Amino acid sequence: MEIQRVLVADAVDSACVKLLEQHSIQVDCKYKLPADKLIAEIKNYDGLIVRSDTKVTADVIAAGQKLKVIGRAGAGVDNIDIPAATAKNILVINTPGGNAISACELTCALITNLARNVTPAAASLKAGRWDRKLYAGHELSGKVLAILGLGRIGREVALRMQAWGMKTIGYDPIVPAEESKKFNVESLTLEEIWPLADYITVHTPLIPETRDLICERVFKSCKKGIRIVNVARGGIINEVDLLQALKDGQCGGAALDVFEQEPPTNPVTLELIQHPKVVATPHLGASTAEAQVRVAVEVAEQFIALTGKSKEFT
Numbered sequence: 001m002e003i004q005r006v007l008v009a010d011a012v013d014s015a016c017v018k019l020l021e022q023h024s025i026q027v028d029c030k031y032k033l034p035a036d037k038l039i040a041e042i043k044n045y046d047g048l049i050v051r052s053d054t055k056v057t058a059d060v061i062a063a064g065q066k067l068k069v070i071g072r073a074g075a076g077v078d079n080i081d082i083p084a085a086t087a088k089n090i091l092v093i094n095t096p097g098g099n100a101i102s103a104c105e106l107t108c109a110l111i112t113n114l115a116r117n118v119t120p121a122a123a124s125l126k127a128g129r130w131d132r133k134l135y136a137g138h139e140l141s142g143k144v145l146a147i148l149g150l151g152r153i154g155r156e157v158a159l160r161m162q163a164w165g166m167k168t169i170g171y172d173p174i175v176p177a178e179e180s181k182k183f184n185v186e187s188l189t190l191e192e193i194w195p196l197a198d199y200i201t202v203h204t205p206l207i208p209e210t211r212d213l214i215c216e217r218v219f220k221s222c223k224k225g226i227r228i229v230n231v232a233r234g235g236i237i238n239e240v241d242l243l244q245a246l247k248d249g250q251c252g253g254a255a256l257d258v259f260e261q262e263p264p265t266n267p268v269t270l271e272l273i274q275h276p277k278v279v280a281t282p283h284l285g286a287s288t289a290e291a292q293v294r295v296a297v298e299v300a301e302q303f304i305a306l307t308g309k310s311k312e313f314t
């Protein structure tokens, strides 16, 4: 495949550009292009590389007269209109796994944070208060962690939280029980999981089957005080229902790295972020030095492999 010019539309580690240029591919980095500017620019490029900020819509794809490949430096491809790309024979590639440990580690940090009220307690102390009673927490040891989605990230979370003494249960439609047993996760149905869980963490893609996976009905089936973590994708947990469950006390706390709209401007998400029982981070799951270099190199290597030039340079 001939790839002469590539547009990098989101801030991907410089290792990506360096590698592509070493293989005689011309690269332009133009970040935060408004949709109309991206549509105007894309006609000049054979390849496009994005993270999650740029929305590669059907209009962008239609305007890509020479576009042959779209690379996602990361796992989720929900910001790319795959059917539109497929209809034009444009290849969509991603780098699953490159940031899995980083996303897993943030998930574990958020679970432990929720258990011990680290974020609100630290903010309170910085504000000059000394409130030990208000921020007393609970131990994770002996608590039940339900993991929905037992792929790359879900299973790493299981292994780490088992070291904290948590019992891990989970659900994944394509991971058989014998497989999940290998990483000590008891495979159960969703209906079996709801009343058992003390914590639920979601690690699925956002697809029609997982949209609103955690909703009002689910909150009602869970133990009072259930804690919820989402480092996967906004929309897997229904934000309106989560806010209501927090207000009712049915949900005892939530940690959110991802939102239905990013950056969020809608009133429900903004209220959620401000809720005292919510710890929120701005989509930081993959934001580590290690993960960013890994996904940058992986996406560049895939582009180079497509040109057939890999061997010339090794």
Ligand code: NAD
Binding pocket: 075, 076, 077, 096, 097, 099, 100, 103, 148, 149, 150, 151, 152, 153, 154, 171, 172, 173, 174, 175, 203, 204, 205, 206, 209, 210, 231, 232, 233, 257, 258, 283, 284, 285, 286, 287
């Ligand atoms: P993966 O593909 O390795 O695993 C996802 C798993 O979800 C699969 O095993 C799949 O069978 C399972 N699944 C699909 N539908 C399901 C359903 N209805 N119920 C339960 N499980 C279901 O993906 P991954 O690399 O582990 O990533 C998981 C999620 O984390 C993705 O949404 C990805 O985009 C997101 N992610 C977020 C960040 C971040 O910065 N916050 C970083 C990396 C990945």
Ligand code: MLT
Binding pocket: 051, 052, 073, 074, 075, 076, 077, 099, 283, 285, 286
């Ligand atoms: C992903 O799906 O890989 C994450 O959302 C991380 C990113 O922002 O690239």
